Amino acid sequence: QLQLVESGGDLVQPGGSLRLSCAASGDPLAYYGIGWFRQAPGKEREGIACIDSGGNSHYEDVLKGRFFISRDNAKNTVYLQMNSLKPEDTAVYYCAASKLLSAYWSSAGEYDYWGQGTQVTVSS
Secondary structure, X not given: OOEEEEEOOOEEOXXXXXXXXXXXXXXXXXXXEEEEEEEOOOOOOEEEEEEOOOOOXXXXXXXXXXXXXEEEHHHOEEEEEEOOOOHHHOEEEEEEEEOOOOOOOOOHHHOOEEOOOEEEEEOO
């Protein structure tokens, strides 16, 4: 069974950058589409980016140009590069896996496996 572990979350100042990692074990990550989600306190979990097994990526519109998703199947890892971070980016960030991503990639119900999350805090 696929297991996912996120890492890379940290406290960062506004305008800074972070790279989150989603490491997989138990099954080759190449078989899966991967989504990144985040959940801020008191808010619903939202899909922010995904990358399918062919390397095609999609982003939540307001994050385009600041966040970039990539994958390294040899390392069984997917990355989320986050630039120009803002306080409103503060959240727990999760990665999730699906064997069949659809146009509804930003819906949590599309995914079968989830990591435990990593905290990102953007504050001065």
